[in-house]
Amino acid sequence: MFGYDTGIINGALPFMSEADQLNINSLTQGLVASSLLLGAALGAFLGGRLSDYAGRRKNILFLSVTFFFSTIGCTFAPNVTVS
Secondary structure, three states: OHHHHHHHHHHHHHHHOOOOOOOOOHHHHHHHHHHHHHHHHHHHHHHHHHHHHHOHHHHHHHHHHHHHHHHHHHHOOOOOOOO
8 A cells, every 4th residue: 555655646746736725835735745655664673563452354344444534534534634
């Protein structure tokens, strides 16, 4: 999922900078893109323990559902602060 996110953010940042969209500046673009790396680091740190506790199948299902709802939330966010 991280590779998918990296590809999507690469294509989405130019549109997020437009005035009629989120109108973000260079600093905010960097924060949005770097949040993917932070999420990957936290996922690597916690993912193994979560899989050991609940099992890999349940972990992947939980993460898929979380990913889906996070994507929906980010899609309908009116600004960067909300997303």
